[in-house]
Amino acid sequence: MAIRTNPPTAPVPAAFGDRDLLRRSASGAQTPDRQLTEVAKLIDVSKCIGCKACQSACLEWNNLREEVGVNTGVYENPHDLTPNSWTLMRFTEWVNPETDDLEWLIRKDGCMHCADPGCLKACPAPGAIVQYTNGIVDFDRDHCIGCGYCVKGCPFNIPRISKTSGKAYKCSLCSDRVAVGQGPACAKACPTQAIVFGTKADMKLHAETRIKDLKSRGYKNAGLYDPPGVGGTHVMYVLHHADQPSLYAGLPDNPRISPIVEAWKGVTKYAGLAIIGMTAAFGFLHHVVAGPNKVTEHDEEEGARLTEGKSA
Amino acid sequence: MNMELSRRHFLKSAGAGVAGTAIGAFGFGGIEEAHASSVRAFKLITMVETRNTCPYCSVACGIITYSKGDLRKGETAELIHVEGDVDHPTNRGTLCPKGAALLDFAKSETRLKYPMVRKPGSDKFERISWEAALDRIARHLKDDRDRNFVAKNNEGVTVNRWTTTGFLGASATTNETAFVTYKVVRSAGMLVFDNQARV
Amino acid sequence: MTNSWTDIQNTDLVVIMGGNAAEAHPCGFKWVTEAKANRGAKLIVVDPRFTRSASVADVYAPIRQGTDIAFLLGVIRHCIATDRIQWEYTKAFTNASYLVKDGFTYADGLFTGYDEQKRDYDRREWEYQIGPDGFALVDETLQHPRCVWNLLKAHVDQYTPELVERICGTPKAKFLQVAGMIAETSSPQKAMTSMYALGWTQHSKGSQNIRAMAMLQLLLGNIGIRGGGMNALRGHSNIQGLTDVGLMSNMLPGYLTLPTEKEVDLPTYMGSRGFKPLRPNQVSYWQNYGKFFVSLMKALYGPAATKDNNWAFDYLPKLDVPAYDILRAFEMMNEGKMTGYVCQGFNPMQSFPNRTKITSALSKLKFLVTMDPLETETSRFWENHGEYNPVDPKSIGTEVFQLPTTCFAEDEGALVNSGRWLQWHWPGATPPGEARNDIWIMAQLHLRLKALYAKEGGAFPDPILNVHWPYHDKNEPEPAEVAKELNGYVVETVADPADPTKVLLEKGKQVASFGVLRDDGTTACGCWIYAGSFTEAGNIMARRDNADPSGAGMHANWSFSWPANRRILYNRASADRDGKAWDPSRKIIEWDGAKWAGIDVPDIPPTAKPREVGPFIMNPEGVSRLFARGMMREGPFPVHYEPFEAPIANVIAPKIRGNPASRVFKNDMAAFGDAAEFPYAATSYRLTEHFHYWTKHVWVNAVLQPEFFVEISEELAREKGIVLGGWVRVWSKRGSVKAKAVVTKRIRPLICDGKAVHVVGIPIHWGFTGVAKKGWNPNMLGPFVGDANIETPEFKAFLVNIEATTPPGAVA
Secondary structure, three states: OOOOOOOOOOOOOOOOOHHHEEEEOOOOEOOOOOOOOOEEEEEEOOOOOOOOHHHHHHHHHOOOOOOOOOOOOOOOOOOOOOOOOOEEEEEEEEEOOOOOOEEEEEEEEEOOOEOOOHHHHHOOOOOOEEEEOOOOEEEOOOOOOOOOHHHHHOOOOOOEEOOOOOOEEOOOOOHHHHOOOOOOHHHHHOOOOOEEEEEHHHHHHHHHHHHHHHHHOOOOOOEEEOOHHHOOEOEEEEEOOOOOHHHOOOOOOOOOOOHHHHHHHHHHHHHOOOOOHHHHHOHHHHHHHOOHHHOOHHHHHHHHHHHOOOOO | OHHHHEEOOOOOOOOOOOOOOOHHHHOOOOOOOOOOOOOOOOOOOOOEEEEEEOOOOOOOOEEEEEEEOOHHHOOOOEEEEEEEOOOOOOOOOOOOOOHHHHHHHHOOOOEOOOOEEEOOOOOOOEEOOHHHHHHHHHHHHHHHHHHHOEEEOOOOOEEEEEOOEEEEEOOOOOHHHHHHHHHHHHHOOEOOEEEHHHO | OOOOHHHHHHOOEEEEEOOOHHHHOHHHHHHHHHHHHHHOOEEEEEEOOOOOOHHHOOEEEEOOOOOHHHHHHHHHHHHHHOOOOOHHHHHHHEHHHEEEOOOOOEEOOEEOOEEOOOOEEOOOOOOEOEOOOOOEOEOOOOOOOOEHHHHHHHHHOOOOHHHHHHHHOOOHHHHHHHHHHHHHHHOOOOOEEEEEOHHHHOOOOHHHHHHHHHHHHHHOOOOOOOOOOEEEOOOOOOHHHHHHOOOOOOEEHHHEEOOEOOOOOHHHHHHOOOOOOOOOOOOOHHHHHHHHHHHHHHHHHHHHOOOOOHHHHHHOOOEOOOOOOHHHHHHHHHOOOOOEEEEEOOOHHHHOOOHHHHHHHHHOOOEEEEEEOEOOOOOOOOOOEOEOOOOOHHHOOOEEEEEEEOOHHHOOEEEEOOOOEEEEEOOOOOOOOOOEOHHHHHHHHHHHHHHHHHHHOOOOOHHHHHOOOOOOOOOOOOHHHHHHHHHOEEOOOEEEOOEEEEEEEOOOOEOOOHHHOOOOOOEEOOOHHHOOOEEOOEEHHHOEEOOOOOOOOOOOOEOEEOOOOOOOOOHHHHEOOOOOEOOHHHOOEEEOOOOEEEOOOOOOOOOOOOOOOOOEOOOOOEOEOOOOHHHOOOOOOOOOOOOOOOOOOOOOOOOOOOOOOOOOOHHHHHOOOOOOOOOEEEEEEOOOOOOOOOHHHOHHHHHHOOOOEEEEEHHHHHHHOOOOOOEEEEEEOOEEEEEEEEEEOOOOOEEEOOEEEOEEEEEOOOOOOOOOOOOOOHHHHOOOOEOOOOOOEOOOOEEEEEEEOOOOOOOO
């Protein structure tokens, strides 16, 4: 049976839980006793009409209410991802030099749920970022210290730190919905089903049919965006111009985690399972553990240094 | 009544939502277990579902309202969430950015809660009871109708029309509201009568 | 819509012109993306702006607003010239072969019979030649010089690709590409669907925009078939229902019409509505008009409507003008000829043209009543909001009542979607404060008025005292009770005349279909086209079986589709002259030798023989009309007329301003602007983030599109020194607004008649109430003139000027 059931109103068993953790920030290796089927959200940019239903559904489902902003001469609103806006339509007007036709490239931006998540690897707070074997990378704000390393560690520039709560925010892939067998709110709402959700294998098959259709319409470089530099992602795009991802409001052509974050990961591995106490081993984290509201410039600089040279 | 009427024939055609995936693939069918600590509790558990139709455009998407409290049991019901109805043949669970935010329409801070009157020359609205407002409006209607009703035209033909008070019908009210409105307006002989379809 | 939203999945070509479905109807547009993804369908978008629909189109062609007729007649010409006509369909199912009176002519933009003073035509010559047998004369060989086909060919001949480019600004190559793709659907195996909305209706020749496309669709054989049709995308959730139930000046429920004062009695009234067939054997379904009318009067007036009083014919008000439409209403109001006005869920300050005039008119009322779930600009028209509403409350003597109503989540009943589906919904939330539903409010007003008349007497109280009010709770009729009236019921038992022991209709039962309605007072029916929606089997509108065994998107057991649960109108035309489907893969109904049957309810009497009875049963001809006879005020064929405010003169008839048959009130003519003073071509539209003036009250939508803006090209911005995100002032002859500037490649100057025309796009969603930023709206700048036939205001094409400016001053 397909996910074509309405959401449950009676209790249902959760589809996944703590036993399914693949990674936990600053906590060493996890040992899940089973492998869940990997899930993925596929965003077909060629079917997207830029209606912002995904933004709307995300705000409503997650009880987020962004400030009412202003118009700055473009269609993006708000103007960037924020602690309240976990997804954002980005609009690019591009004249295709080959056809001289205008193309309005509209991309839904948000967390890519990397198989190799830079945010998690950069995160010094134990358990603040977790990854499940189904591919979901989730933030657990009970453990978040607001240091901002996740922001620097992310090759897609996704997480945002709230000035009021001092915590990091991003798309959870609607882990609460997936846990009861529903797709994310954005995918559910998407009028043209430009956003679809399912197993990663199914999504890749579906992408193939879309790419075939696009090629038949003259988009010879149509293709799937599932970048290997981050181990593949659990949010993928179908692009009409997959040879030039950066056309789509700066989608990284070849995202990868900064080597320094990778090194940091190595250290945590080496440090093994010394979960809580471990952070003390690293002097530069001293200020961080003092509290979320006491992130200092020094920490910021350390974060920057750590992630220096991350790919564009 | 509404849920009983629902025959959940799940759509089998390719249709929209081409990317259906077996729920089992997400881990269902396994043993029951606690939520992960990062995962929020599912907020619709114990809510009351009601079938409705999006009030905006004429695609008329099927929606489900989720409320705390059950009107059918005589309880007060507070709207908590609105989501597309996957059983609906047209929208198949999807919603546009307006439909997806319907909760904020029903709960808008500029929802009107009480009858108000603005007196001639005044710069403010004042509370008025329903009884007083309706009595006064009915008085206005009758006074104007009695003064300006045209029973016969210049040729002596019975025309029975009233053109000095007008009525604009809505665009999102029900057929049943429309017919009751029709009876009330036409029986008064009103001709200045239009609805949103005009524009 | 002739078809349904779900039927769009069956199309091969979608033409979005006069609308922006992706933007305004995203979940309906889903079926375009499905057709594209699953059958390789193509999408063409023709629009002054590169819209969200255009962003996923295969071909986008720019066009200057208000020139669609030139474009479409150009496409018809192209189809004729390249012989891409569905010949068998055109010959058998249209009036191509009908002979037109010799007196009918066309020259220099005008047809026979024009009276410039009256801005109207004598339409007597726009008719068929009638033979001695009383039937229209036809020439099936299409050779006769007076047959519709030859008149049409001559009429469109002028609209060459070069002329189209000159008028519309559409590059010739782009036009030919579009015309070529459309022409391919003349194949019986190809279907094209037309999706349009207010981009076609909000013009002084809106009805003819739609006719032009309908004519093209008929010539291509695309009406009545799966994946085809003329699909009007209605704006509001029940605008279809409100129209069906006849809430318009000149309408009765079910598309019956009110009498005019020339129709002095019932026989005269019926005399012009008998619709005798114009060809042998034709159904001419309006011959049943009397049954629907008498049944309606029984529903409205119950026992007070009797044969002796002509079914209460005198209870109906008689019109002295074609209609008291909204433009006429506000003209009268502004002249001080109105006392009161009631706005039920309607916001004229935002929806009607020339706000200065609207405000002035409302200020002259003695009383105004608004019924709405949300604050509206209209209910607060007297309130000073600085630049946004610069009025002086002290000088406004109107008493205003603002009545709070329920919203969707709190009420029950049926709404009719664009595809004519009547869908029932249920309440799930408690209304806030003292908000009440509209039925209760209307009942209260009626009962009070009735009590006052019973007590005091007064002007002709009879219809008010006698209106049929058979509800369990007089104070608040239940939706189901009213729905049953709309469906219709048996008033008196009817026995079978052949066998008096057999009961045909039993008193008190719901009727099963409009086929059993009678003109003798034994049946009552509030809206004949809704018969079948609430029968003895229950509330059919509440059905929720979404099965679709044919896979054609019919969903025959989901809710109820009027009329008679028919999902595709004119579906008889999906089969050829002999009743075989044109395309077996698109079969809807076929003739099996004895009857019509298939996956939809046949739009033809089930035993009507295919070669004898034509598919367009509502027309006395039995066929569709390429030539509209005298039924359109400005002509039986569409003609290119410029908008009343146009950047260039009409190149085919330079002396004609606007639509020559449009009604223009005296002072409004003086309030039209000229291109010299107002050089830019403005158009209004919706954005996907908002719904009219409601969602500026909705927090999430205010976040998604917070502030009023206008869209202009990079070229115009450079020319006028306007910067991205800067403030601009936009003004017409009737008003001025300030907005943020969205400078975009999606609008480009169009070259029309050798001149660069700059388009200024103005979305409609902002006002001075709500949680979004305060702002203005283009309608307030719009011209006070409407379509010649139905008076829809010309919001889609008018002239403005624009300049960079400073932000609006500090306001509350």
